[in-house]
Amino acid sequence: MKVAIVGAGIGGLALAQGLLKAGVEVRVFERDPSPVFRRQGYRIHVSPAGEEALAAVLPERVRRRVIETATRPGDLLAGFDTQLNALFEQTFPIGGPDSITSIDRYAFRRAMMTGLDEFIAFGKEFASYGVVGEGVEIRFADGTTEVADVLVGADGAGSRVRAQLLPEFEVHDSGIRCIYGKIPLTDAVRAVVPPSFLRGFCFVQGAAFAPVLFRTPPEEYGDYLMAVLTGTSEQLGRTDDELFAMPAEELWSLVGKQIADWHPVIGSLVSAADASAAFPIALRTCTSVMPWPEGPVVLLGDAVHPMLPSAGAGANTALWDAARLTDALTGGSTLASYQEEMLEHGMAAVTESLENGRRMFDLRTI
Ligand SMILES: Cc1cc2nc3c(=O)[nH]c(=O)nc-3n(C[C@H](O)[C@H](O)[C@H](O)COP(=O)(O)OP(=O)(O)OC[C@H]3O[C@@H](n4cnc5c(N)ncnc54)[C@H](O)[C@@H]3O)c2cc1C
Structure with missing residues (x-):
């Protein structure tokens, strides 16, 4: 069997690793021109379910690489007002030396690409597909085609595979926008940063800070505060x-203006950021996860259940999907049972993210 995966994101890479480990022929097609393309470094919380999925799909040497490049585990979730008065605090036991509780998306993807060089084609933008006999022909924006027995749409929230497979699927705009930034943890920043900000995820009114303290940093950058x-x-x-046309530096100065009357320490942190790393995101979600027609085209991750980041569940659900789909494509279960389980599990994550989102954001549009 030959499996074509569109998208070398978190779910697509996990699936590729799982299938190759089981001896299935796999090709991954990624739109980005290279693995080091664009701003993608932000912190992702990994849940026990995500960790379990990683253990199931990754060959041991890749799992070791992921553990090495993960961040050192934190033990705190806390909230503050804009003057840094504590509002709530929850602590967690710190996991063992091999535990993965959060990762930097860029370092994680690089680690997940270990051993995949010859199986990933970059600069391959999926355009459309056609079902041919029992297989599928995949057409790319550069005019080339590939044939596979199964096509997996792992192409994220704006999935084109889903757009063709489920044209009626609705993705809702939450109306919430985020501006992400990186504050390198220099000695000067470490001297002023509130200790809680280095222990875990800290909310400060409409903002949040979380540390990325690498076990082994990537070559390109070191520890930072997201x-x-x-x-x-x-x-x-x-x-x-x-907002989406603003140069990064201008975006970051907008953040500076928004927090101008907050505690001076917040001002110092924002001033110390790498302004060129700022980027905006529109928060989108589905409100229900839809089944797709039986056939050689299947979906995973954000392509089938885009959700708000308010439960820290999107990547973990994509990893869960990848582990279940690996099973289905290697004879451990079937595509029909993958779809059934995914619909239930994905919907639970979407609902939890929406419920958290309603508490955290002004969600008037959904
Ligand atoms: C700032 C931020 C913070 C987050 N924090 C968390 C968190 O703490 N915990 C958590 O679980 N989740 C978190 N998430 C969500 C998480 O990042 C996503 O749910 C996860 O990346 C989904 O994985 P995926 O593989 O489905 O899609 P993606 O990781 O988005 O990968 C999709 C890939 O497909 C490629 N692609 C798209 N279109 C095409 C095309 N036409 N042809 C070829 N390739 C294409 C893209 O370039 C990309 O590489 C966060 C998201 C954001 C934005």
């Missing part, structure tokens, strides 16, 4: 056209 500011277009004072 910072994110959220708000509606009205709260940010910018339309989408303006």
Whole structure:
């Protein structure tokens, strides 16, 4: 059997590793021109379910690489007001030396690509597919085609595979925009940063800070504090056209203006950021996860259950899907049972993210 995976994101790479480990012929087609393309370094929380899925699909040497490049586990979830008065605090036991509780997306993808060089084609933008006999012909934007027995759409929230397979699927705009940034943990920053910000995820009104303290940093950068500011277009004072056209430095100065009357330590942290690393995101979600027609085209991850990041569940659910789909494609179960389980599990994650989102954000549009 030959499996074609569109998208070398978190779910697509996990599936490729799982299938190759089981001896299945796999090709991954990724739109980005290279693995080091664009701003993708932000922190992702890994849940026990995500960790379990990774253990199931990854060959041991790749799992070791992922553990080495993961962040050192934190033990805190806390909330503060804008003057840094503590509002709540929850602590967790710190996992063992091999536990993976959070990862930097870029370092994680690089580790997950270990051993996949000859199986991933970069600069291959999926355009459409056609079912041919019992297989599928995949057409790319560069005019080339490939044939496979199974096509997996692992191409994220804006999935083109899903757009063709499930044209009626609705993705809702939450109206919430996020500006992400990176504050390198220099000695000067470490001297002022509140200790809680180095222990785990800390909310500060409409913003959040979380540490990325690498076990082994990537070549390109070192430890940093992820910072994110959220708000509606009205709260940010910018339309989408303006926000998404802004150069990174201008975006970051918008964050500086928004927090101008917050505690001076927040101001110092925001000033110490790498402004060129800032990027905006529109938070989108589905409200129900839809089944797809039986056949050689299947979906996983954000392609089939895009969700708000408010439960820290999107990547973990994509990893869970990848482990179950590996089973289904290697004879441990069937594509029909993958779909059935995925619908239930994916819907639970979407619902939890929406419920958390309603508490955290001003969600007037969904
Ligand atoms: C800032 C932020 C913080 C987050 N934090 C968390 C967290 O703490 N925990 C958590 O579980 N989740 C988190 N998430 C969600 C998580 O990142 C996603 O749910 C996860 O990446 C989904 O994985 P995926 O493989 O389905 O899609 P993606 O990782 O988005 O991968 C899709 C891939 O497909 C490629 N692609 C797209 N279109 C095409 C095409 N036409 N042709 C070829 N390739 C294509 C893309 O370039 C990309 O590489 C966060 C998301 C964001 C934005």
